[in-house]
Amino acid sequence: MDLTVLIIKALVILVIFGVTLLIATYSTYAERKVAAFLQDRLGPNRAGPWGLLQPIADAGKMFFKEDFIPAQASKWLFILGPCLAMLTALMSSAVVPFGDSIRFGAYDVPVQGIDVNVGILYVFGVVSLGVYGVMIGGWASNNKFSLLGAIRAASQNISYEVALGLSIIAILMMTGSLSLRQIVAEQANVWEWNVFTQPLGFIIFLTCAFAECNRTPFDLPECETELIGGYHTEYSSMKLGFYLFAEYINMFTSSAVIATLYFGGFHYPFMNQVHDLLVNKLGGTVGHNIATGIGTLLFFGKIFFFIFFFMWVRWTLPRFRYDQLMNLGWKALIPLSILNVILTGAGLLYDFKYGTWAIVFVMIGLAATNAIKAPRRKPAAQPV
Secondary structure, eight states: OOHHHHHHHHHHHHHHHHHHHHHHHHHHHHHHHHHHHHTTOOOSOSSSGGGTTHHHHHHHHHHHSOOOOOTTSOHHHHHHHHHHHHHHHHHTTTTOOOSSEEEETTEEEESSSOOOTTHHHHHHHHHHHHHHHHHHHHHHTTOHHHHHHHHHHHHHHHHHHHHHHHHHHHHHHHHOOOOHHHHHHTTOSGGGSHHHHOHHHHHHHHHHHHHHTTOTTSOGGGOHHHHTTGGGTTOOHHHHHHHHHHHHHHHHHHHHHHHHHHSOTTOOTTHHHHHHHHHHHHOHHHHHHHHHHHHHHHHHHHHHHHHHHHHHHHTTSOOOOHHHHHHIIIIIIHHHHHHHHHHHHHHHHTTOTTTTHHHHHHHHHHHHHHHHHSOOOOOOOOOO
């Protein structure tokens, strides 16, 4: 590889790494602002203008708190747990294509950390390793509540990864590639975005993403009403901060993967016309780079929407019971994802991409029928 290309790639990777950390940092601020808005409160408003320095204050608090390790804990594993959770969270966004490409003279560098032809398998492999950070931390704490939270996390992640993988198989069947950039390229036309051709797969993937990120209503591994703090009960200082921060990085990565797989990635309506107009007006290199920047900004707009959706759901829906969580994963999502794969295969056999809408219409019909047939409470008798 040419030295210039290597330097440019290194700069792209550093920028992606920095942007990931910045967005995850201010996701903590956004979470509290969204919660305040939904609960008719103000939220953080003291540290800096509009409370914008609150994440910096929180980080300082975490760094300067006492770093405590329980006497009976397995010390090195206790330290390794949050480090592994943080490492896997940061690695998972490396293969996400954040934009088209940047031109520097004769060089054309994709706006992507690494472009591998098995990108989606890389994401699955790294995400699967993330559960080890939770398991190691919960076991090394030598605390029964921490261990129960770790066991819950492992069983939850394993259960929902099955449905998650099956939901993506339908996309792989339609695109014929494991490369995330190729999957994005297949969605150049807005009506070919996978959210339109795979609506059921999108619903299953989105639901499983909540479970993989341990977000409400799937936050049973850290259910404070049953397990105190769950798997990180014994953690303090920045080791606790790593666990909490990893959750927000995972939320950012999940939003980026959802936008990549189902919402066209960096594509947007009339993208080719905008690109040609900018190239004709500003020249090949400058026009192309500005067009790439517009696509990247709109891609981040999609990511921010899903991050907001994660927060909106957290402060709207109550937590599931654990048996409800497992029943949803094994008895509902996995059969539906298998049915989705079968219908996708049948649609491809007859060159029809929208066959899975049949399941969505059936589900809507069943929900409407149940709502109509649901018993109505009789109004209380009025006193005479």
